[in-house]
Amino acid sequence: MKQYLSALEYILEKGKNRGDRTGIGTKGVFGYQMRFDLRSGFPAVTTKRLAWKSVVSELLWFLEGSTDERRLAEIHFGKPRKELFEKKTIWTANADKQGRALGYTNTETEKQLGPVYGKQWRSWGKDDGGEDQIKKIIFDLKNSPNSRRHIVSAWNVDKIDKMALPPCHTMFQFHIQDNELSCQLYQRSADMFLGVPFNVASYALLTHIISNILKLQPGDFIWTGGDCHIYNNHFEQVKEQVTRKPKTAPTLEMPNFKNIESVIASKPKDFKLVNYKPMDSIKAPMAV
Numbered sequence: 001m002k003q004y005l006s007a008l009e010y011i012l013e014k015g016k017n018r019g020d021r022t023g024i025g026t027k028g029v030f031g032y033q034m035r036f037d038l039r040s041g042f043p044a045v046t047t048k049r050l051a052w053k054s055v056v057s058e059l060l061w062f063l064e065g066s067t068d069e070r071r072l073a074e075i076h077f078g079k080p081r082k083e084l085f086e087k088k089t090i091w092t093a094n095a096d097k098q099g100r101a102l103g104y105t106n107t108e109t110e111k112q113l114g115p116v117y118g119k120q121w122r123s124w125g126k127d128d129g130g131e132d133q134i135k136k137i138i139f140d141l142k143n144s145p146n147s148r149r150h151i152v153s154a155w156n157v158d159k160i161d162k163m164a165l166p167p168c169h170t171m172f173q174f175h176i177q178d179n180e181l182s183c184q185l186y187q188r189s190a191d192m193f194l195g196v197p198f199n200v201a202s203y204a205l206l207t208h209i210i211s212n213i214l215k216l217q218p219g220d221f222i223w224t225g226g227d228c229h230i231y232n233n234h235f236e237q238v239k240e241q242v243t244r245k246p247k248t249a250p251t252l253e254m255p256n257f258k259n260i261e262s263v264i265a266s267k268p269k270d271f272k273l274v275n276y277k278p279m280d281s282i283k284a285p286m287a288v
Contacts, residue, residue, distance in 0.1 A: 001045045001246050003034040004200070008192060008242050011230055018229070022287040028192075028229030036204065038218035039180075041249025043204050044273055045197040047241050049281040054090055055201045056268040063134060064264050065122030069095040069111035076268065081109050093286070098164035113164040120154040120167070134260055141174060141181070141214055150174040155188075169199055174210065180219030181211040190225040193234040193241075194286055199223070205252070205271065213257050237284045250276035 015027040036043040044050045057076035066072070069091045070081045077087055085108045095104075095111035104112035123130035133152045141150055151174075154167035168189045175182045185203045190196050204221045211218045230238055250273040257263050 001043060001047065001197070001249070003036065004045060004197060005047065005242050005244075005246065007032055007034060007196075007228070008230070008238050011192060011228060012235075012238065012242070015230065020229070020231075020287075022231075024287050025232040026229035027232070027235075028227055030227055032190075032225045032228045034200075034223045036200065036221045036223070038204060038207060038221055042208075042252045042273060043200050043221065044250055044276055044278075045201075046247040046249070046276075046278045047244035048197075049278040050197060050201055050276075051090075052201070052271075052273055052276070053268050055198055055205065056271045058090065059202050059205055060264060060266070060268070062118040062121055063260060065118040067113050067116055067119050069099075069113060070109055078267065090286075094164045102162065102164060104164070114162045115156065115159045116163050116165065117154045117167060120156050120159070121152060124153075124156065137174065138210065138213060138260065141176060141210070145176040150176075168195065169203070172203060172206075174207075175219075176216065177219065179216055181207060181214060181216045182219035182221070183207040183210075184222040184224060186224050186226070188226040190228045191287065192228055192230050193238050194284055196223070196225070196228075208252055208254065209257065209263055212254070213259060213263070231284075231287055234284050237282045241282055244279055247277055247279075248275070250274055 011029055015029050018026050018028060020026050060075050061072045069089060072089045072091055073084045073087055074081050076089055077084055095106060095113055099111060099113045100106040102114060104114060121133050124133055125131055137150055137152055140147060151171060153171040155170040160166045169185055169187045172183055172185045183203060187199060200223055207221055208218050253272040253274050255266060255270055
């Protein structure tokens, strides 16, 4: 993850100060790209601890098509929601603030977020029965591997105002070459300290999963950012992190999958980072 530390250093040096929706303020640049070779290891940040279980849980939640934060809690903690009243996830604050403000159900057992990522991935365009972009892209990759149209989008213009949080990672594209599957993500808004290591791991995992279903090898993951920023209350944490030297990347172990249904039926514990030896966590508040 040297690429990631280089990105942090670049923004610290070249970034410009900007206001933002949260009121915290940022320092950032517009446009940045990182490339990760999935053949040589899994791109999990080692200069601090990655919340791996949260990465896996959220991706399974997206793939399930759920928009209920309490369903994410069930996946993450492995218990029914009635036993999870005091447990929070990375989406709890958004559900309690923006979701509630939009008038969505917000109780101890159900916290709706509106038509966020999973809804767009699995049922684009309609409240029920919309286009299943995940099944479609798997079909298209199998049947038209040379196509340049292998794209999944979460940015549904007609639904943005109905989402508790409009998609930060807006669209991704797959590419097959020499029996390898590569993926490029476009992220319109990138919280470089807290969010981006999480997002890189999430889409690298997705690339491994789809390549596994297709019986291909994972190739490259390319992360492309739009507004790439460091929040003003993360500067000290970032300065500490860039002094740390990255360790050897771990490898990923997971089951073999026949289809997307078998992925959804899996558990976070089924996905393991082998020889992952990160440095101590660096805590920082999340902007909501």
